[in-house]
Amino acid sequence: MIEEKVLLDHGSGGKVSHSMFSDLILPLFENPELSKQDDGATLDIKGTKLAFSTDSYVVDPIFFPGGNIGDLAVNGTINDISMCGANPKFISVGLIIEEGLPVKDLKKILETMAIAAKKAGVKIVTGDTKVVPKGKADKIFINTSGIGVIPPHIDVSGSNAKPGDKIIISGTIADHGIAILSSREGLKFDSEIKTDSAPLNGMVQSIIQSECDIHVLRDPTRGGLGTTLNEIALQSGVGIKIQEQSLPIRGAVQGTCELLGFDPLYIANEGKLIAFVPEKYATKALELIHQDEFGKDAVIIGEVTKENSGKVFLKTRIGGLRVIDMLTGEQLPRIC
Numbered sequence: 001m002i003e004e005k006v007l008l009d010h011g012s013g014g015k016v017s018h019s020m021f022s023d024l025i026l027p028l029f030e031n032p033e034l035s036k037q038d039d040g041a042t043l044d045i046k047g048t049k050l051a052f053s054t055d056s057y058v059v060d061p062i063f064f065p066g067g068n069i070g071d072l073a074v075n076g077t078i079n080d081i082s083m084c085g086a087n088p089k090f091i092s093v094g095l096i097i098e099e100g101l102p103v104k105d106l107k108k109i110l111e112t113m114a115i116a117a118k119k120a121g122v123k124i125v126t127g128d129t130k131v132v133p134k135g136k137a138d139k140i141f142i143n144t145s146g147i148g149v150i151p152p153h154i155d156v157s158g159s160n161a162k163p164g165d166k167i168i169i170s171g172t173i174a175d176h177g178i179a180i181l182s183s184r185e186g187l188k189f190d191s192e193i194k195t196d197s198a199p200l201n202g203m204v205q206s207i208i209q210s211e212c213d214i215h216v217l218r219d220p221t222r223g224g225l226g227t228t229l230n231e232i233a234l235q236s237g238v239g240i241k242i243q244e245q246s247l248p249i250r251g252a253v254q255g256t257c258e259l260l261g262f263d264p265l266y267i268a269n270e271g272k273l274i275a276f277v278p279e280k281y282a283t284k285a286l287e288l289i290h291q292d293e294f295g296k297d298a299v300i301i302g303e304v305t306k307e308n309s310g311k312v313f314l315k316t317r318i319g320g321l322r323v324i325d326m327l328t329g330e331q332l333p334r335i336c
Contacts, residue, residue: 007330013222014266014327018231037235038158039083039218042150049150051086053077056143060334062109064183066194069142070109071116072270072336075197076221077146078120082204083217083273085156086148091117093127094143099134109140120199122146148201154208160215161236165304166282168275170203170289171196171297172248173225174267178256180335191252196294198271203292207275212285216276219269221336223327226265228274229312230326240312242302242324265314266327268335276304 009016026034033041040053055076062069074091081088093113097106117124175196182193200219207214216236220228225247233240249264257264271294277285282300289295312324 008333009330011222011333012327012330013268014227014329015325016328017223018326036157036159037231039080040086040146042084042157049152049154051081051084051148051150052146053080053084054143054145055080056141057336058138058141058334059180059336060138061180061183062105062139064195065179065192067197068109068112069140070111070113072195072197073142073144074113074116074120074124075199076270076336077144078122078199078201079219079271079273081146081148082201083156083219084148084150085154085204085208085214085217086150087205088120088122088146088148088201090123090125090147092145093124095127095129096137096141096143097129097131098137098139099131101139106140116199120201151208154214156214156217158216158218158232158235161232161238161240161276161304162215162278163238163304163306164279165215165276166279166300167229167240167242167302167304168277168282168286168289168298169225169248169301170200170273170275170295171271172250172253173220173269173272174249174253174257174264176270177224177267177332177335178253181260181332182256187256189252189256193250193252193256196269196271198294200271200273200294203273203289203295206288206292207285210284210288212281212288213278214275214285215278216274218274220272220274221268221270224264224266224268225274226263226312226324227327229324232274232276233312234310236304237309239305239308239310240302241305242312242314244314244316246299246301248297248299262331265324266331268332270336
């Protein structure tokens with residue numbers, strides 16, 4: 001980190017975020033669990049494998065097409081736990097509320113949190129509430145933490161990708177980021193664009209229980225698909241090649257990105273996962289994802305290679321190769 005002050009870029013999930021983590025945070029707190037840099041920490045407590053994760057939500061606006069900050073927070077932590085191969089069990093909720101927030105808005109947020117937790121089969125078991133003076137926050141910020149149990153035979157990590165693995169994405173990309181942008185800026189479209197926020201624990205458990213071998217699970221949130229693939233390529237020391245013609249993108253989302261100059265590869269998702277599986281399990285894993293209500297649009301988008309360690313390439317529709325780097329700068333601040 002060469003900057004003297006924290007910038008919005010530090011929260012983007014891209015290059016500058018990774019610099020802050022590797023240069024400032026990791027050296028101070030370094031330990032084997034943190035150094036893995038997965039979506040959650042994998043802990044061994046006397047032979048029982050647990051996943052633990054925490055996240056904070058500052059999305060603006062707090063209500064947006066298809067959801068709000070409440071169910072986004074619950075689903076986000078459920079998904080981070082699930083990406084460790086765990087079955088989420090318990091969640092904590094911390095609320096930081098700005099003085100003056102309408103009680104009806106708070107009630108609606110809490111109600112959607114309760115519904116989201118019940119749908120995913122997890123319990124909200126503890127929490128905290130703080131109220132700050134008007135102007136010292138922006139309506140409401142939420143922190144959620146979660147704990148889940150990892151089956152003994154499961155070893156899922158961003159460092160486990162192997163050459164030959166097929167890469168599956170569970171549905172269309174960039175929906176959430178464009179939904180937030182459209183709501184924030186008052187943009188109107190012929191077809192409504194909604195957040196993809198959803199719990200993915202059911203999808204993950206169906207794959208795990210089928211005994212398909214899974215090497216990597218990750219939800220491409222901040223920084224989008226492009227940044228997430230780069231993280232995995234670096235963690236595993238492998239190359240990754242994806243096919244542009246295979247990327248699932250809704251027409252309205254693609255059109256909005258083209259109109260506004262955004263690359264959908266770097267737009268946040270909140271209800272999608274990436275799965276790296278050996279080729280022999282790819283078809284079965286894809287079929288199982290298709291059976292889930294949130295996986296209807298799942299496709300195989302690429303594979304892991306021995307060449308170009310730590311690099312991600314996109315084969316374009318016209319046959320060329322484009323380097324996909326981590327996100328540079330902050331395209332859409334406060335999208336989660």
